[in-house]
Amino acid sequence: MSGVLAVIVAAELVLRVLPVSTATRTDYHLTPNLLTYPPHHEWTMATGWDLRNVQHMRSNNMGFAAEHDFVSGSDAVGLIGDSYVEASMLPPADRPAAQLGRALGGRLVYAMGGPGSSLLDYAERIEWAYQTLGLRTFVVLMEHVDASQALCGSGNVHARCLLPDTLEPALRRRPPSSPLKDVLRESALAQYVNSQLKFSASRLTSTDFWGTGAPSEAAKPNMDPAATAASTAPAPLEPEQKKVVDAAVNEFFRQFETMKDIRVVFVIDMKRRNLETGGNKPDEGYHLAQRLLERGQLVVRGEPLYREHQRRSTLRLDMGPHDTHLNGIGVKLLMDAAAEVLKQNSNNAKEN
Numbered sequence: 518m519s520g521v522l523a524v525i526v527a528a529e530l531v532l533r534v535l536p537v538s539t540a541t542r543t544d545y546h547l548t549p550n551l552l553t554y555p556p557h558h559e560w561t562m563a564t565g566w567d568l569r570n571v572q573h574m575r576s577n578n579m580g581f582a583a584e585h586d587f588v589s590g591s592d593a594v595g596l597i598g599d600s601y602v603e604a605s606m607l608p609p610a611d612r613p614a615a616q617l618g619r620a621l622g623g624r625l626v627y628a629m630g631g632p633g634s635s636l637l638d639y640a641e642r643i644e645w646a647y648q649t650l651g652l653r654t655f656v657v658l659m660e661h662v663d664a665s666q667a668l669c670g671s672g673n674v675h676a677r678c679l680l681p682d683t684l685e686p687a688l689r690r691r692p693p694s695s696p697l698k699d700v701l702r703e704s705a706l707a708q709y710v711n712s713q714l715k716f717s718a719s720r721l722t723s724t725d726f727w728g729t730g731a732p733s734e735a736a737k738p739n740m741d742p743a744a745t746a747a748s749t750a751p752a753p754l755e756p757e758q759k760k761v762v763d764a765a766v767n768e769f770f771r772q773f774e775t776m777k778d779i780r781v782v783f784v785i786d787m788k789r790r791n792l793e794t795g796g797n798k799p800d801e802g803y804h805l806a807q808r809l810l811e812r813g814q815l816v817v818r819g820e821p822l823y824r825e826h827q828r829r830s831t832l833r834l835d836m837g838p839h840d841t842h843l844n845g846i847g848v849k850l851l852m853d854a855a856a857e858v859l860k861q862n863s864n865n866a867k868e869n
Contacts, residue, residue, distance in 0.1 A: 525706065532705035536571040538563050538712035540702035545690065546580050550641050550676035552631055552691065553580030562605040565839050566713055570606040583628040584609060587650055593625040594859070595646045597639045598658035599673070601786070601843065602630030606836055611845030613658055613852055620856030627652070635666035636765050637677035637686070640772040647776050655781045656855050661788050661802025664765040665758065677768075684764040686771075751791065751800040762801060766808045780862065783809050784855050786843070787820040789835065792827060815858050822850045 539560045547553045554560075554576035563571045578586040582603045585593075596602055596614050604612040614628035627650070629642050639657055646652045660666075666673035668681050669689045676690050694702075701707040754762070773779065788800040802818070809816050823834060826846070834847035843851070 529704060529706045532709050535705075536561055536563050536568055537705045537709045539705075539708060542702070544693070548645060550688070550690070551645060552634070552675040554582065556580050563713065564606055564836075568713065569839065570836065572605050572608070574605055581627075581629050584614065585625060585627060587627050589650045591625060591627075591650070591652075592654075593627045593650075593652060594621065595643065595650075595652040595655040596626050596628045596630075596658065597642050597646075597655055598630050599634045599660065599663070600630065600632035601658050601660060602628055603632055604630070604842065604848065605632075606840055606842055607845055607848070611848060613848050616845075616849050616852040617656060617856060620853045621859065631675060633673050634675045635671065635673045635678075636663045636769055637667045637679070637772075638675045639663075640769045641675075641677050643779075643781070644772055644776065647779065653778055653780060654859070655779070656784060656859070657781060658784045658851065658855075659786060659802070659805070661786050661800055661805070664762040664805050665801055667765040667768075668761065679761070679764055679768065684760065686768050751788070751797040751803050754799045754801060754804050758799075758801065759804060762804050763808060766805065766812075770812065780815070780859075782815045782817060782855050782858050782862075784817040784851050785819060786851075787818065787823065789823070789841070791820075792823055815862060817851065817854045817858055819847075819851060822854055823847070826850060 541560050542555055542558060543552050544555075545552060546555055556576060556578050558576045558580070560574050561571065562574055563569065574582050577583045581587070582605065587593075594617065596617060598613075602613055609615060612628070614626040618624055618626040627646070629646065631638060631642065636659070639659075643655055643657075646655070665671070667678055668674075669678035669687055670681065671678070674689055676688055678687055678689050679685065680687050701711075753759075783806070785802045785806050787802050788798060790796075791798055791800060800820075803820070806816050806818050826832075826834065832846055834843060834850070835841045836844050
Protein backbone atom coordinates (compact mmCIF):
# COMPACT_ATOMS: atom_id res chain seq x y z
CA MET A 518 0.00 0.00 0.00
CA SER A 519 2.82 2.37 0.88
CA GLY A 520 4.43 1.59 -2.49
CA VAL A 521 1.27 2.55 -4.39
CA LEU A 522 1.00 5.75 -2.38
CA ALA A 523 4.62 6.58 -3.15
CA VAL A 524 4.02 6.12 -6.89
CA ILE A 525 0.93 8.37 -6.76
CA VAL A 526 2.82 11.09 -4.88
CA ALA A 527 5.76 10.85 -7.30
CA ALA A 528 3.43 11.08 -10.32
CA GLU A 529 1.71 14.10 -8.78
CA LEU A 530 5.03 15.90 -8.25
CA VAL A 531 6.32 15.13 -11.75
CA LEU A 532 3.08 16.22 -13.43
CA ARG A 533 3.07 19.49 -11.50
CA VAL A 534 6.29 20.38 -13.32
CA LEU A 535 4.77 19.54 -16.73
CA PRO A 536 2.19 21.72 -18.56
CA VAL A 537 -0.82 19.60 -17.61
CA SER A 538 -4.22 21.28 -18.05
CA THR A 539 -5.21 23.03 -14.84
CA ALA A 540 -8.56 23.81 -13.22
CA THR A 541 -10.76 26.21 -15.18
CA ARG A 542 -13.27 26.67 -12.31
CA THR A 543 -16.17 27.30 -14.66
CA ASP A 544 -19.45 28.17 -12.99
CA TYR A 545 -22.41 30.52 -13.29
CA HIS A 546 -20.31 33.48 -12.17
CA LEU A 547 -21.95 36.06 -14.44
CA THR A 548 -25.64 35.21 -14.63
CA PRO A 549 -27.70 32.13 -13.71
CA ASN A 550 -27.61 30.80 -17.31
CA LEU A 551 -24.10 31.64 -18.53
CA LEU A 552 -21.15 29.45 -17.67
CA THR A 553 -17.91 31.44 -17.49
CA TYR A 554 -14.56 31.37 -15.75
CA PRO A 555 -13.90 33.52 -12.70
CA PRO A 556 -12.80 37.01 -13.81
CA HIS A 557 -9.03 37.26 -14.38
CA HIS A 558 -8.54 33.54 -13.79
CA GLU A 559 -5.41 31.91 -15.26
CA TRP A 560 -5.12 28.29 -16.36
CA THR A 561 -3.22 25.99 -18.70
CA MET A 562 -4.61 23.94 -21.58
CA ALA A 563 -2.91 21.05 -23.39
CA THR A 564 -4.04 18.27 -25.72
CA GLY A 565 -3.47 14.54 -25.40
CA TRP A 566 -1.29 12.27 -23.31
CA ASP A 567 1.88 13.92 -24.66
CA LEU A 568 0.73 17.47 -23.83
CA ARG A 569 0.48 19.01 -27.30
CA ASN A 570 -0.53 22.58 -28.16
CA VAL A 571 0.17 23.97 -24.69
CA GLN A 572 -1.49 27.34 -24.14
CA HIS A 573 -1.63 29.54 -21.06
CA MET A 574 -5.08 31.09 -20.83
CA ARG A 575 -6.50 34.05 -18.93
CA SER A 576 -10.09 35.24 -18.55
CA ASN A 577 -11.05 38.89 -18.84
CA ASN A 578 -13.12 41.10 -16.54
CA MET A 579 -16.33 39.23 -17.45
CA GLY A 580 -14.86 35.72 -17.19
CA PHE A 581 -14.46 34.95 -20.90
CA ALA A 582 -11.21 33.72 -22.47
CA ALA A 583 -10.67 36.92 -24.44
CA GLU A 584 -7.80 39.28 -25.21
CA HIS A 585 -9.88 42.33 -24.34
CA ASP A 586 -11.88 43.37 -21.31
CA PHE A 587 -15.54 43.97 -22.19
CA VAL A 588 -16.96 47.48 -21.74
CA SER A 589 -20.46 48.67 -22.54
CA GLY A 590 -21.11 51.14 -25.32
CA SER A 591 -18.33 50.00 -27.66
CA ASP A 592 -18.70 49.25 -31.37
CA ALA A 593 -17.24 45.79 -30.87
CA VAL A 594 -18.40 42.72 -32.76
CA GLY A 595 -19.57 39.95 -30.45
CA LEU A 596 -18.09 36.60 -31.53
CA ILE A 597 -20.26 33.79 -30.18
CA GLY A 598 -19.66 30.04 -30.13
CA ASP A 599 -18.23 27.11 -28.22
CA SER A 600 -14.64 25.83 -28.07
CA TYR A 601 -14.27 26.82 -31.73
CA VAL A 602 -14.39 30.45 -30.60
CA GLU A 603 -12.27 30.02 -27.49
CA ALA A 604 -9.75 28.01 -29.57
CA SER A 605 -7.54 27.18 -26.60
CA MET A 606 -5.45 24.88 -28.80
CA LEU A 607 -4.27 27.82 -30.95
CA PRO A 608 -1.85 30.66 -30.20
CA PRO A 609 -3.68 33.97 -29.55
CA ALA A 610 -2.90 35.47 -32.97
CA ASP A 611 -4.55 32.50 -34.75
CA ARG A 612 -7.76 32.45 -32.71
CA PRO A 613 -11.01 33.52 -34.38
CA ALA A 614 -11.38 36.85 -32.55
CA ALA A 615 -7.89 37.99 -33.52
CA GLN A 616 -8.31 36.91 -37.13
CA LEU A 617 -11.75 38.50 -37.44
CA GLY A 618 -10.44 41.74 -35.96
CA ARG A 619 -7.61 41.86 -38.50
CA ALA A 620 -9.98 41.08 -41.37
CA LEU A 621 -12.19 43.96 -40.22
CA GLY A 622 -9.28 46.40 -40.28
CA GLY A 623 -8.64 46.40 -36.55
CA ARG A 624 -12.23 46.59 -35.31
CA LEU A 625 -12.62 45.37 -31.75
CA VAL A 626 -13.96 41.82 -31.41
CA TYR A 627 -15.29 40.46 -28.12
CA ALA A 628 -14.75 36.70 -27.98
CA MET A 629 -17.55 34.99 -26.05
CA GLY A 630 -16.74 31.33 -26.43
CA GLY A 631 -18.24 28.74 -24.12
CA PRO A 632 -16.78 25.23 -24.55
CA GLY A 633 -19.44 22.54 -24.42
CA SER A 634 -22.34 24.81 -25.41
CA SER A 635 -24.78 24.84 -28.32
CA LEU A 636 -27.27 26.90 -30.30
CA LEU A 637 -29.67 27.98 -27.54
CA ASP A 638 -26.76 28.89 -25.27
CA TYR A 639 -25.57 31.18 -28.06
CA ALA A 640 -28.91 32.97 -28.04
CA GLU A 641 -28.57 33.45 -24.28
CA ARG A 642 -25.09 34.93 -24.74
CA ILE A 643 -26.23 37.26 -27.52
CA GLU A 644 -29.14 38.49 -25.39
CA TRP A 645 -26.79 39.16 -22.47
CA ALA A 646 -24.29 41.05 -24.66
CA TYR A 647 -27.12 43.05 -26.25
CA GLN A 648 -28.62 44.11 -22.93
CA THR A 649 -25.46 44.48 -20.83
CA LEU A 650 -22.84 45.67 -23.30
CA GLY A 651 -25.06 47.26 -25.94
CA LEU A 652 -23.61 45.18 -28.76
CA ARG A 653 -25.62 45.12 -31.98
CA THR A 654 -23.36 43.16 -34.35
CA PHE A 655 -22.55 39.49 -33.87
CA VAL A 656 -20.77 36.66 -35.63
CA VAL A 657 -21.86 33.18 -34.56
CA LEU A 658 -19.24 30.54 -35.32
CA MET A 659 -20.99 27.18 -35.33
CA GLU A 660 -20.14 23.52 -35.48
CA HIS A 661 -22.32 21.65 -37.95
CA VAL A 662 -24.08 19.81 -35.06
CA ASP A 663 -24.80 22.82 -32.82
CA ALA A 664 -28.56 22.56 -33.38
CA SER A 665 -28.96 18.91 -32.41
CA GLN A 666 -26.58 19.40 -29.48
CA ALA A 667 -29.19 21.79 -28.06
CA LEU A 668 -31.13 18.74 -26.85
CA CYS A 669 -31.17 18.43 -23.06
CA GLY A 670 -28.75 15.73 -21.96
CA SER A 671 -26.49 16.04 -25.01
CA GLY A 672 -23.54 17.01 -22.83
CA ASN A 673 -23.25 20.30 -24.74
CA VAL A 674 -25.72 22.46 -22.85
CA HIS A 675 -24.97 25.24 -20.38
CA ALA A 676 -28.58 26.07 -19.53
CA ARG A 677 -31.16 26.41 -22.32
CA CYS A 678 -32.11 23.28 -24.22
CA LEU A 679 -34.94 21.32 -25.83
CA LEU A 680 -36.55 18.32 -24.18
CA PRO A 681 -35.76 15.29 -26.38
CA ASP A 682 -39.27 13.83 -26.27
CA THR A 683 -41.35 16.98 -26.90
CA LEU A 684 -38.79 19.50 -28.23
CA GLU A 685 -40.18 22.02 -25.77
CA PRO A 686 -37.70 24.57 -24.33
CA ALA A 687 -36.31 23.91 -20.88
CA LEU A 688 -33.56 24.95 -18.47
CA ARG A 689 -31.00 22.38 -17.42
CA ARG A 690 -28.19 24.08 -15.52
CA ARG A 691 -25.13 22.04 -14.65
CA PRO A 692 -25.07 20.95 -11.01
CA PRO A 693 -22.45 22.49 -8.70
CA SER A 694 -19.28 20.53 -8.23
CA SER A 695 -18.87 18.35 -5.16
CA PRO A 696 -16.23 19.05 -2.51
CA LEU A 697 -14.32 15.99 -3.76
CA LYS A 698 -14.32 17.30 -7.33
CA ASP A 699 -13.10 20.69 -6.11
CA VAL A 700 -10.14 18.96 -4.45
CA LEU A 701 -9.38 16.79 -7.49
CA ARG A 702 -9.39 19.86 -9.73
CA GLU A 703 -6.23 21.00 -7.98
CA SER A 704 -4.46 17.66 -8.48
CA ALA A 705 -2.13 17.49 -11.49
CA LEU A 706 -2.50 13.71 -11.62
CA ALA A 707 -6.31 13.86 -11.58
CA GLN A 708 -6.30 16.54 -14.27
CA TYR A 709 -3.91 14.50 -16.40
CA VAL A 710 -6.14 11.43 -16.22
CA ASN A 711 -9.33 13.41 -16.85
CA SER A 712 -8.21 16.15 -19.25
CA GLN A 713 -5.22 14.62 -21.03
CA LEU A 714 -6.07 10.92 -21.12
CA LYS A 715 -9.88 11.37 -21.02
CA PHE A 716 -9.56 7.92 -19.57
CA SER A 717 -11.53 5.03 -21.05
CA ALA A 718 -10.52 1.57 -22.24
CA SER A 719 -11.68 2.26 -25.80
CA ARG A 720 -9.50 5.35 -26.07
CA LEU A 721 -6.43 3.50 -24.86
CA THR A 722 -6.69 1.09 -27.81
CA SER A 723 -7.13 3.88 -30.38
CA THR A 724 -4.20 4.61 -32.72
CA ASP A 725 -5.21 8.28 -32.79
CA PHE A 726 -4.86 8.39 -29.00
CA TRP A 727 -1.22 7.31 -29.01
CA GLY A 728 -0.22 9.10 -32.19
CA THR A 729 1.19 12.59 -31.89
CA GLY A 730 -0.90 13.72 -34.84
CA ALA A 731 0.09 15.99 -37.68
CA PRO A 732 0.78 19.66 -36.93
CA SER A 733 -1.50 22.26 -38.45
CA GLU A 734 0.97 22.97 -41.28
CA ALA A 735 1.35 19.34 -42.35
CA ALA A 736 0.17 18.00 -45.67
CA LYS A 737 -3.09 16.17 -45.49
CA PRO A 738 -3.27 12.47 -46.38
CA ASN A 739 -4.23 11.27 -49.84
CA MET A 740 -7.90 11.79 -50.52
CA ASP A 741 -10.43 10.55 -52.99
CA PRO A 742 -10.13 12.74 -56.13
CA ALA A 743 -13.88 13.25 -55.97
CA ALA A 744 -13.36 15.17 -52.73
CA THR A 745 -12.07 18.15 -54.71
CA ALA A 746 -15.23 18.35 -56.79
CA ALA A 747 -17.49 21.38 -56.61
CA SER A 748 -19.68 21.72 -53.55
CA THR A 749 -22.90 19.76 -53.81
CA ALA A 750 -25.87 19.36 -51.51
CA PRO A 751 -25.35 16.48 -49.07
CA ALA A 752 -27.91 13.74 -48.63
CA PRO A 753 -31.00 14.89 -46.71
CA LEU A 754 -31.33 14.42 -42.97
CA GLU A 755 -33.69 11.92 -41.46
CA PRO A 756 -37.12 13.51 -40.69
CA GLU A 757 -36.61 13.29 -36.93
CA GLN A 758 -33.27 15.06 -37.14
CA LYS A 759 -34.83 17.78 -39.29
CA LYS A 760 -37.46 18.32 -36.61
CA VAL A 761 -34.77 18.83 -33.99
CA VAL A 762 -32.88 21.35 -36.12
CA ASP A 763 -36.06 23.24 -36.99
CA ALA A 764 -37.20 23.36 -33.36
CA ALA A 765 -33.79 24.62 -32.21
CA VAL A 766 -33.77 27.36 -34.87
CA ASN A 767 -37.31 28.44 -33.99
CA GLU A 768 -36.46 28.65 -30.29
CA PHE A 769 -33.23 30.50 -31.06
CA PHE A 770 -35.12 33.27 -32.84
CA ARG A 771 -37.90 33.37 -30.28
CA GLN A 772 -35.33 34.78 -27.86
CA PHE A 773 -34.61 37.58 -30.35
CA GLU A 774 -38.14 39.01 -30.39
CA THR A 775 -37.30 41.90 -28.05
CA MET A 776 -33.95 42.80 -29.67
CA LYS A 777 -34.00 45.60 -32.23
CA ASP A 778 -31.38 46.69 -34.77
CA ILE A 779 -29.39 43.51 -34.37
CA ARG A 780 -27.20 42.08 -37.10
CA VAL A 781 -25.93 38.50 -37.03
CA VAL A 782 -23.65 36.61 -39.41
CA PHE A 783 -23.87 32.84 -38.99
CA VAL A 784 -20.67 31.00 -39.92
CA ILE A 785 -21.27 27.25 -40.19
CA ASP A 786 -18.65 24.53 -40.30
CA MET A 787 -19.41 21.39 -42.27
CA LYS A 788 -19.17 17.65 -41.76
CA ARG A 789 -15.54 17.68 -42.81
CA ARG A 790 -15.46 13.90 -43.16
CA ASN A 791 -17.20 14.52 -46.50
CA LEU A 792 -14.11 16.41 -47.64
CA GLU A 793 -11.84 13.48 -46.91
CA THR A 794 -14.00 10.84 -48.58
CA GLY A 795 -15.56 12.84 -51.39
CA GLY A 796 -18.92 11.64 -50.13
CA ASN A 797 -22.14 13.48 -49.46
CA LYS A 798 -23.31 11.96 -46.19
CA PRO A 799 -26.11 13.87 -44.43
CA ASP A 800 -24.76 17.10 -42.96
CA GLU A 801 -26.83 18.84 -40.32
CA GLY A 802 -24.96 22.08 -40.97
CA TYR A 803 -26.29 22.26 -44.53
CA HIS A 804 -29.89 21.94 -43.36
CA LEU A 805 -29.25 24.52 -40.63
CA ALA A 806 -27.87 26.97 -43.21
CA GLN A 807 -30.94 26.49 -45.41
CA ARG A 808 -33.28 27.25 -42.50
CA LEU A 809 -31.34 30.40 -41.64
CA LEU A 810 -31.33 31.58 -45.25
CA GLU A 811 -35.08 31.05 -45.42
CA ARG A 812 -35.33 33.51 -42.52
CA GLY A 813 -33.31 36.08 -44.43
CA GLN A 814 -30.21 35.70 -42.27
CA LEU A 815 -26.60 36.32 -43.30
CA VAL A 816 -24.88 32.94 -43.63
CA VAL A 817 -21.33 31.83 -44.42
CA ARG A 818 -20.98 28.11 -45.18
CA GLY A 819 -17.63 26.52 -44.65
CA GLU A 820 -17.96 23.84 -47.34
CA PRO A 821 -17.34 25.92 -50.50
CA LEU A 822 -14.43 27.70 -48.79
CA TYR A 823 -12.88 24.40 -47.74
CA ARG A 824 -13.29 22.84 -51.16
CA GLU A 825 -11.66 25.80 -52.87
CA HIS A 826 -8.77 25.61 -50.41
CA GLN A 827 -8.53 21.87 -51.01
CA ARG A 828 -8.33 22.48 -54.75
CA ARG A 829 -5.39 24.86 -54.34
CA SER A 830 -3.44 23.55 -51.37
CA THR A 831 -2.22 20.38 -49.66
CA LEU A 832 -2.37 21.96 -46.19
CA ARG A 833 -4.94 20.52 -43.81
CA LEU A 834 -7.60 22.56 -42.05
CA ASP A 835 -7.85 20.82 -38.70
CA MET A 836 -5.38 20.47 -35.85
CA GLY A 837 -4.75 16.82 -36.74
CA PRO A 838 -6.12 13.33 -36.04
CA HIS A 839 -5.97 14.02 -32.32
CA ASP A 840 -8.03 17.21 -32.53
CA THR A 841 -10.59 18.08 -35.21
CA HIS A 842 -10.87 21.75 -34.21
CA LEU A 843 -9.98 24.10 -37.05
CA ASN A 844 -6.35 25.18 -37.22
CA GLY A 845 -5.26 28.72 -38.01
CA ILE A 846 -5.72 28.20 -41.76
CA GLY A 847 -9.29 26.96 -41.38
CA VAL A 848 -10.14 29.76 -38.97
CA LYS A 849 -8.80 32.35 -41.39
CA LEU A 850 -10.96 31.05 -44.24
CA LEU A 851 -14.10 31.46 -42.13
CA MET A 852 -13.23 34.76 -40.46
CA ASP A 853 -12.18 36.43 -43.73
CA ALA A 854 -15.51 35.40 -45.26
CA ALA A 855 -17.47 36.63 -42.23
CA ALA A 856 -15.66 39.98 -42.36
CA GLU A 857 -16.47 40.35 -46.05
CA VAL A 858 -20.18 39.73 -45.38
CA LEU A 859 -20.17 42.29 -42.56
CA LYS A 860 -18.47 44.89 -44.74
CA GLN A 861 -20.86 44.34 -47.64
CA ASN A 862 -23.86 44.50 -45.34
CA SER A 863 -22.60 47.74 -43.80
CA ASN A 864 -22.08 49.31 -47.21
CA ASN A 865 -25.57 48.26 -48.32
CA ALA A 866 -27.06 49.78 -45.16
CA LYS A 867 -25.28 53.09 -45.82
CA GLU A 868 -26.48 53.19 -49.43
CA ASN A 869 -30.07 52.59 -48.33
